[in-house]
Amino acid sequence: MLAAPKIEHRRMANSRLLCDLSTGARMSQACAVWNVKTNVCTIITEPHAPYEVLGHEVRHCFEGHFH
Numbered sequence: 285m286l287a288a289p290k291i292e293h294r295r296m297a298n299s300r301l302l303c304d305l306s307t308g309a310r311m312s313q314a315c316a317v318w319n320v321k322t323n324v325c326t327i328i329t330e331p332h333a334p335y336e337v338l339g340h341e342v343r344h345c346f347e348g349h350f351h
Contacts, residue, residue, distance in 0.1 A: 289318070289325040289345050293338065299330045313337055316344035 296302060303315035306328070314329040314337045325345035329337055 287323075289323055291342065291345050292324060292326045294326060294328050295331040295333070296328055297331060299328045299333075302328055314341050316341045318345075 299314060300312060303312035304310055306317045307315050309315070314327065314333055317326045317328065318324075319326070327338065327341040327345070329341065
């Protein structure tokens, strides 16, 4: 979890593959990836992800892993 992170959002067609590789999860719809050195939380989603998915990942940026 980062204190007051800068949040970036990347819309990518291959988001499921990138998220699976970044987090070790399987078939992720989206993910939040932290860079502690730069205090950046990067959210990766499909190009037309619903707002609920984006909001869920923003929560991960502030609260960490909560599943």
